[in-house]
Amino acid sequence: MTLPLNPAMAATFPPPVMEARRWLQGVSFPPERPLLNVSQAAPVEPPPxxxxxxxxxxxxxxxxxxxxxxxxxxxxxxxxxxxxxxxxxxxxxxxxxxxxxxxxxxxxxxxxxxxxxxxxxxxxxxxxxxxxxxxxxxxxxxxxxxxxxxxxxxxxxxxxxxxxxxxxxxxxxxxxxxxxxxxxxxxxxxxxxxxxxxxxxxxxxxxxxxxxxxxxxxxxxxxxxxxxxxxxxxxxxxxxxxxxxxxxxxxxxxxxxxxxxxxxxxxxxxxxxxxxxxxxxxxxxxxGQWVAGERDEILSRRTAMTGGFSALAGWKLLGCGAYFSYVEHPFAEASDRLAQRLVREAGVLMLPGTMFQPEGSEDGRRQLRIAFANVDTAGIAELFSRLALVTG
Missing domain, CATH: 3.40.640.10 (Type I PLP-dependent aspartate aminotransferase-like (Major domain))
Known part of the structure; x- marks a missing residue:
């Protein structure tokens, strides 16, 4: 017997961050190329x-x-x-x-x-x-x-x-x-x-x-x-x-x-x-002073992101600030498929624009969100190195 399900709940899409984490199942990441997780905007360190x-x-x-x-x-x-x-x-x-x-x-x-x-x-x-x-x-x-x-x-x-x-x-x-x-x-x-x-x-x-x-x-x-x-x-x-x-x-x-x-x-x-x-x-x-220092660090990472995209052929930076960069990719495939391919081929987990746009949106097919706040400047440089090697 199947219990009733609220139709509005059934019509609601799955939590995107949890959905993206499922893309990691069965994928191994070698020590020389560990996973770069830029999918979620949340601090990963404990409070001071x-x-x-x-x-x-x-x-x-x-x-x-x-x-x-x-x-x-x-x-x-x-x-x-x-x-x-x-x-x-x-x-x-x-x-x-x-x-x-x-x-x-x-x-x-x-x-x-x-x-x-x-x-x-x-x-x-x-x-x-x-x-x-x-x-x-x-x-x-x-x-x-x-x-x-x-x-x-x-x-x-x-x-x-x-x-x-x-x-x-x-x-x-x-x-x-x-x-x-x-x-x-x-x-x-x-x-x-x-x-x-x-x-x-x-x-x-x-x-x-x-x-x-x-x-x-x-x-x-x-x-x-x-x-x-x-x-x-x-x-x-x-x-x-x-x-x-x-x-x-x-x-x-x-x-x-x-x-x-x-x-x-x-x-x-x-x-x-x-x-x-x-x-x-x-x-x-x-x-107050500690938060100001955290802000300075995030702003330095923002600078690294904007500089990296200025040198990454084919990609377009649409917005960058706080914890996020929002970008347009240069490939023919839709962003949800590309995001899964990036996990396998580049060891990078990010969210596709299809998760942030209405169903069927052409803009969503071309866009990706990168949550860079948990990646230091060295990690950001590695991110761009990996993205540069991805081809269509």
Missing amino acids: LGLREALAEAALHDPQAHLYGPVLGMQALREEVAAQWSAAYGGRIEAAQVAITQGCNQAFCAIMATLAGAGDEVILPTPWYFNHKMWLDMQGVVTVPLPTGPTLLPDAERAEALITPRTRAIVLVTPNNPGGVEYPAATLAAFRDVARAHGLALIVDETYRDFDSRSGAPHDLFADPDWDGVLVHLYSFSKAYRLTGHRVGAVVASAARLAEVEKFLDTVAICPSQLGQIGALWGMRNL
């Missing part, structure tokens, strides 16, 4: 020692670290986010406008659950972050693609032309996953104005904001005194403090919206990880 010691201290001596906490997160962490974000963006954010979540993916799911139901529409620029598309598919929400073209920069006027009575939100990710591009402040302001004019939510995911190459605030959305009537901001502590396994993210939105988010969070997880929140708070208070 001071943060780990803070986690250990809490685990051993703080009884509250092992109990349920507030559904919307620790008050001290919410206050710290509000204070630091207010200073960084030149706006006014209250602790009541901050919620802590089990990672940024949960932040997206929680806020979207309050905005859109089956049959509603959400605009996503393409190439899109696949987990955003997966959640919308699971909920029966219609994803409306917004092509970004060769610049990978979305256009607010093109987005406005896609709005219908069923549209509920526009989602932007900057620095972008998968494209790497950093959206100009004027672009974000234009989208804010379109969203406000049509009564929509503008969701801005800044998971990679700590690795933005620009100095100062990347936008002034929070300087708008009525920002919480249109803007929803998402963030992840995982990348800045290497807390991926602890799952800590944040939503910044109106207090009224977070009251609805609380329903979702209480039902799904009850509360965020207490230890993860303790680690995030300690990191915010103590690791």
Whole structure:
């Protein structure tokens, strides 16, 4: 007997990173050419020692670290986010406008659950972050693609032309996953104005904001005194403090919206990880200089990526920033087949553009995402040596 399966779940594609890892099965990598895994954008090293010691201290001596906490997160962490974000963006954010979540993916799911139901529409620029598309598919929400073209920069006027009575939100990710591009402040302001004019939510995911190459605030959305009537901001502590396994993210939105988010969070997880929140708070208070050093290292790797592609015949660099390069390959075969061939012939694992574009997209067939943040400059040089040997 076969048990029932939710049709929306059945229609949702498999997790791309897990799918790509299956391509490694049965493939051996000789010692002189080990696997270069540039498929996933997540730190692979543990947090710095001071943060780990803070986690250990809490685990051993703080009884509250092992109990349920507030559904919307620790008050001290919410206050710290509000204070630091207010200073960084030149706006006014209250602790009541901050919620802590089990990672940024949960932040997206929680806020979207309050905005859109089956049959509603959400605009996503393409190439899109696949987990955003997966959640919308699971909920029966219609994803409306917004092509970004060769610049990978979305256009607010093109987005406005896609709005219908069923549209509920526009989602932007900057620095972008998968494209790497950093959206100009004027672009974000234009989208804010379109969203406000049509009564929509503008969701801005800044998971990679700590690795933005620009100095100062990347936008002034929070300087708008009525920002919480249109803007929803998402963030992840995982990348800045290497807390991926602890799952800590944040939503910044109106207090009224977070009251609805609380329903979702209480039902799904009850509360965020207490230890993860303790680690995030300690990191915010103590690791500013350390994070700046991490940013410098990522920027040096970005420079190595842009230089490498300038010398790699046939390949075209479309975007590069934060953790990612997004590229166009020169071969006739589709990117999903090429990505599997790269595993076998070059010992390189990366994700094809077909995982970031609508089904049947010609752009997706020509594109690949390279998550370079976990590869040092020597590894990046080796990556280009291997790609140079690949032929059609």
